[in-house]
Amino acid sequence: MEHVSGFSLPNSGHNRDAEASKMGMWLFLFTEILLFGGLFIVYMVYRSLNPEAFLMASFELNVWMGTTNTVVLLVSSMTIAMSITAIQKGNRKLSIQLMVLTLVAAVIFMVVKYFEWSAKIEHGLFPGQAVYDNLPPGESLFFFLYFFMTGLHVFHIIIGSVVIGFAIHRTAKGRTTKEKYTLTENAGLLWHLVDLIWIYLFPLFYLIH
Amino acid sequence: MTSKAMSLSYLQGKNGIFSWIFSLDHKRIALLYLYSILTFFITGATLGVLMRLELLNPGKDLMEAQTYNQVFTMHGVIMIFLFIIPSIPAIFGNFFLPIMLGTDDVSFPRLNLLSWWIYIIGAIMALSTLLWGDGPADTGWTFYAPYSVKTGTNVTMSVLAAFVLGFATILTGLNFIVTIHRLRTPGMTFLKMPLFAWALYATSWIQLLATPIIGITLLMITAERVFGVGLFDPSIGGDPILYQHLFWIYSHPAVYIMALPAFGIISEILPTFANRTIFGYKAIAFSSLAIAFVGYFVWGHHMFTAGMSGTARIIFSVMTFLVAIPTSVKVFNWVATLYKGSINVQPPLLYALAFIFQFMIGGLTGVVLGALAADIHLHDTHFVVGHFHYVMFGGTGFALFGALHYWYPKMWGRMYNKLVANIAFVFLFIGFNMLYFPMLVLGLMGMPRRYYDYLPEFHVPNMISTYGSWILATGLLLMFGNLIAGAWRKREPIGRNYWKTGITLEWQTLSPPPVSNFDRMPVLPKNGPYDYDNKPEIEE
Ligand code: HEM
Ligand SMILES: [Cu+2]
Numbered sequence: 001m002e003h004v005s006g007f008s009l010p011n012s013g014h015n016r017d018a019e020a021s022k023m024g025m026w027l028f029l030f031t032e033i034l035l036f037g038g039l040f041i042v043y044m045v046y047r048s049l050n051p052e053a054f055l056m057a058s059f060e061l062n063v064w065m066g067t068t069n070t071v072v073l074l075v076s077s078m079t080i081a082m083s084i085t086a087i088q089k090g091n092r093k094l095s096i097q098l099m100v101l102t103l104v105a106a107v108i109f110m111v112v113k114y115f116e117w118s119a120k121i122e123h124g125l126f127p128g129q130a131v132y133d134n135l136p137p138g139e140s141l142f143f144f145l146y147f148f149m150t151g152l153h154v155f156h157i158i159i160g161s162v163v164i165g166f167a168i169h170r171t172a173k174g175r176t177t178k179e180k181y182t183l184t185e186n187a188g189l190l191w192h193l194v195d196l197i198w199i200y201l202f203p204l205f206y207l208i209h
Numbered sequence: 210m211t212s213k214a215m216s217l218s219y220l221q222g223k224n225g226i227f228s229w230i231f232s233l234d235h236k237r238i239a240l241l242y243l244y245s246i247l248t249f250f251i252t253g254a255t256l257g258v259l260m261r262l263e264l265l266n267p268g269k270d271l272m273e274a275q276t277y278n279q280v281f282t283m284h285g286v287i288m289i290f291l292f293i294i295p296s297i298p299a300i301f302g303n304f305f306l307p308i309m310l311g312t313d314d315v316s317f318p319r320l321n322l323l324s325w326w327i328y329i330i331g332a333i334m335a336l337s338t339l340l341w342g343d344g345p346a347d348t349g350w351t352f353y354a355p356y357s358v359k360t361g362t363n364v365t366m367s368v369l370a371a372f373v374l375g376f377a378t379i380l381t382g383l384n385f386i387v388t389i390h391r392l393r394t395p396g397m398t399f400l401k402m403p404l405f406a407w408a409l410y411a412t413s414w415i416q417l418l419a420t421p422i423i424g425i426t427l428l429m430i431t432a433e434r435v436f437g438v439g440l441f442d443p444s445i446g447g448d449p450i451l452y453q454h455l456f457w458i459y460s461h462p463a464v465y466i467m468a469l470p471a472f473g474i475i476s477e478i479l480p481t482f483a484n485r486t487i488f489g490y491k492a493i494a495f496s497s498l499a500i501a502f503v504g505y506f507v508w509g510h511h512m513f514t515a516g517m518s519g520t521a522r523i524i525f526s527v528m529t530f531l532v533a534i535p536t537s538v539k540v541f542n543w544v545a546t547l548y549k550g551s552i553n554v555q556p557p558l559l560y561a562l563a564f565i566f567q568f569m570i571g572g573l574t575g576v577v578l579g580a581l582a583a584d585i586h587l588h589d590t591h592f593v594v595g596h597f598h599y600v601m602f603g604g605t606g607f608a609l610f611g612a613l614h615y616w617y618p619k620m621w622g623r624m625y626n627k628l629v630a631n632i633a634f635v636f637l638f639i640g641f642n643m644l645y646f647p648m649l650v651l652g653l654m655g656m657p658r659r660y661y662d663y664l665p666e667f668h669v670p671n672m673i674s675t676y677g678s679w680i681l682a683t684g685l686l687l688m689f690g691n692l693i694a695g696a697w698r699k700r701e702p703i704g705r706n707y708w709k710t711g712i713t714l715e716w717q718t719l720s721p722p723p724v725s726n727f728d729r730m731p732v733l734p735k736n737g738p739y740d741y742d743n744k745p746e747i748e749e
Binding site: 042 | 316317318388393420422425429725
């Protein structure tokens with residue numbers, strides 16, 4: 001800010017404050033967890049109201065594809081964490097490479113998801129399709145929640161990827177350095193959250209029998 | 210002297226519309242919020258007065274039943290999502306939190322500006338429902354399923370608007386929490402923060418913890434409508450009551466998003482005009498946190514008649530009674546602050562006193578509604594309408610008016626006409642109570658809410674109520690007119706501490722404050738923020 005009077009406060013909101021940025025990110029992640037938390041509550045309530053139907057419907061899901069995606073996301077969480085360590089040690093090139101690897105993992109995840117969803121849609125299981133409309137009570141709820149929750153998760157994968165893209169750009173430009181790497185760190189935090197949510201989605205939809 | 214002559218106020222310097230709508234200065238953003246929020250308040254109030262006009266006589270006077278449904282929904286949506294939830298934090302929190310903490314801005318100035326833009330986009334979305342299709346939603350502001358999924362009106366857009374507006378709230382809350390943690394001036398510990406900052410801190414946490422739940426609930430309603438499936442439809446295994454639970458898990462805590470900042474304002478106004486320290490600083494600070502906490506476990510009191518187990522109802526009822534305890538702790542502390550103070554009766558104090566009076570009626574009628582047996586009779590009657598207007602309008606609304614009159618000289622370096630302000634207050638106070646007290650009576654007599662018509666035996670209280678709405682509207686016009694006219698009044702010397710007895714840090718800087726808030730280092734009173742015995746001497 002302009003200090004016309006020649007006086008300036010020591011604790012300015014316009015100072016660079018990595019601690020504050022990180023705190024802001026944590027708070028934001030907190031709201032994200034609550035957002036999905038609302039959905040988990042709905043899932044739990046409906047599962048307990050329709051246990052049979054949820055069980056039957058869950059057999060339709062492809063456990064292999066789910067497992068693949070789980071592994072892919074776990075690996076990507078590792079690469080992003082390593083990329084932060086790399087930049088802390090001042091190795092910009094390695095940091096960028098690891099972030100690119102994370103993005104590759106994101107793409108693999110999306111491709112697998114694409115095949116998974118298309119298979120369901122071919123079977124007419126998307127809300128509004130013929131088969132879906134004639135599902136027994138409860139099963140349609142399962143598929144609605146399946147598409148809604150994994151869809152919202154995919155949306156977060158996209159957002160996370162964009163943020164990582166920014167972090168790569170900043171590092172390439174040399175604006176992220178050994179001393180200031182808050183953006184990379186925050187991108188990592190966001191990515192871990194995306195991963196964490198999947199870790200809950202996967203057993204809820206694919207595994208519980 | 211030289212430094213004073215050189216300090217440009219935040220209102221000077223760059224000008225033109227873009228220097229405002231893209232400003233990163235928390236004070237300019239606060240004014241952006243002020244003007245937009247008050248515009249929506251006036252819009253909403255106009256709708257309210259129109260509804261009262263319809264209810265002047267039994268039968269149809271002015272509008273069709275369906276129009277009435279849309280009007281009360283629009284009125285509710287505007288008043289809740291566009292007016293009362295953002296109001297005090299976005300306006301006065303933005304303006305004064307950094308100054309009270311002795312810093313020059315919030316932690317994330319860019320997010321702050323973004324939040325205003327999101328707010329405006331949400332507002333445009335909400336108001337756009339007037340223009341196309343079957344018109345604005347007719348569900349009531351609560352959007353209860355299954356009706357909200359079935360109606361042909363523009364529910365989807367209203368719901369999405371509320372979702373978007375939630376983001377603005379979250380960003381403001383997040384910003385304030387980080388600001389309070391990171392930017393307090395050296396020497397200001399948490400327990401030396403002004404109570405307004407404490408109130409904002411508790412509010413911000415609720416904003417963060419509750420808003421995502423309504424966000425996701427509203428998204429579900431949207432998805433239901435877009436894909437034409439019933440997530441809350443019992444015929445496919447869903448449960449409409451679940452929607453109500455999710456809705457109120459947010460919307461009850463949201464009541465404290467509306468009320469806590471108002472408590473903060475009152476805790477600032479009273480010491481200044483009693484010229485003595487606040488009574489029970491810690492009790493007031495911590496009772497905010499207690500209210501925020503207990504407030505999470507009472508949402509079921511909105512659903513006593515909707516189908517819940519007896520045990521659940523008793524628990525929710527008891528928890529609701531518990532909220533009354535920290536709330537009355539505050540009221541007793543405020544009254545004790547006035548005791549033996551040297552009271553200086555000024556417009557802001559009048560509003561604060563009206564707040565205490567009206568908020569108590571609102572709170573005590575809330576306890577009545579929290580009692581199971583009474584609620585079965587009173588649920589969905591005009592008693593509820595009276596109750597929440599007493600809390601939100603008589604409480605928070607009046608606190609907001611009080612804050613406007615309290616900080617006006619600081620924000621603009623000008624003054625309004627005090628005599629007119631007092632007259633406007635009398636109109637507002639009488640008008641308000643005449644408008645809403647009869648509603649409590651009508652509710653006890655059994656008049657339901659959300660109907661454009663009523664039985665002839667309810668006529669007299671309805672007439673009184675509508676006359677009250679005219680007196681209130683006159684008061685609003687007088688008040689706003691007077692505040693606006695202040696811009697053209699001859700300048701009188703305002704000085705740093707216009708009321709002479711202000712003690713928090715904003716009274717140590719120039720009026721209006723310079724761009725970077727302070728022209729010299731602010732000085733903290735020795736023992737806490739309201740230490741009138743060691744009030745720092747401030748040179749002009
Ligand atoms: C000039 C001022 C106002 C007037 C005349 C007014 C009048 C009314 C009336 C007549 C109703 C509908 C009652 C019914 O038939 O159910 C109503 C509902 C409502 N009002 Fe106000 N009101 C005013 C200000 C406010 C303010 C300041 C707020 C909030 C801060 C507010 C929030 C609400 C809400 C949430 C509803 C419920 C809407 C619904 O049923 O969905 N009002 N008001
Ligand atoms: Cu409530």
